[in-house]
Amino acid sequence: xxxxxxxxxxxxxxxxxxxxxxxxxxxxxxxxxxxxxxxxxxxxxxxxxxxxxxxxxxxxxxxxxxxxxxxxxxxxxxxxxxxxxxxxxxxxxxxxxxxxxxxxxxxxxxxxxxxxxxxxxxxxxxxxxxxxxxxxxxxxxxxxxx
Numbered sequence: 001x002x003x004x005x006x007x008x009x010x011x012x013x014x015x016x017x018x019x020x021x022x023x024x025x026x027x028x029x030x031x032x033x034x035x036x037x038x039x040x041x042x043x044x045x046x047x048x049x050x051x052x053x054x055x056x057x058x059x060x061x062x063x064x065x066x067x068x069x070x071x072x073x074x075x076x077x078x079x080x081x082x083x084x085x086x087x088x089x090x091x092x093x094x095x096x097x098x099x100x101x102x103x104x105x106x107x108x109x110x111x112x113x114x115x116x117x118x119x120x121x122x123x124x125x126x127x128x129x130x131x132x133x134x135x136x137x138x139x140x141x142x143x144x145x146x
Contacts, residue, residue, distance in 0.1 A: 013102070016098055016101075016102065017094045017095075017098045019085065020085035020086070020089040020094060020097055020098065020101075021089055021094055023036065023037075023040055023082060023085050023086035023089070024085065024086050024087075024088075024089035024090045025090075026039060026040065026086065027086040027087060028090060033083055033086060033087050034083075036086050037079065037082055037083055037086065040082055040086070041079075041082070068119070070118060071119070081101065084097075084101065085097065085101070095143050096140070096143050096144050099139060099140045099143045099144075100140050100144075103133075103136040103137060103139070103140050106132075106133060106136055107133045107136070107137075110125050110129050110130070110133055111125065113125070
């Protein structure tokens with residue numbers, strides 16, 4: 001089962017540069033980052049509603065009260081990465097934007113794992129994990145430099 005989860009993560013990661021590039025082009029054409037973001041989220045919401053209609057799943061209303069407050073903030077937080085992608089990808093290039101955003105995500109993830117916050121299982125930030133982060137940062141530098 002772990003291989004399937006890794007495959008899904010790889011596919012999701014492969015989608016990141018495509019998402020940033022298409023969002024950046026939409027912003028370039030519209031020249032309105034907030035409207036471009038609204039269209040990105042609106043089109044995603046429309047597809048998601050179609051999927052939900054096909055799946056015919058009831059809303060889990062009995063579980064809503066037990067959800068921690070911070071678990072509701074994911075959509076708001078994702079606005080930052082979406083706006084960053086649609087405004088910076090064409091300026092930096094897809095390679096550098098993706099390298100910088102993913103490396104930052106990994107470094108922050110190591111910190112979140114280390115402290116076991118936001119419902120994550122505690123996974124200590126070992127020296128080897130920090131070396132891996134440093135190598136990623138070096139990789140971003142190489143992508144930026146060359």
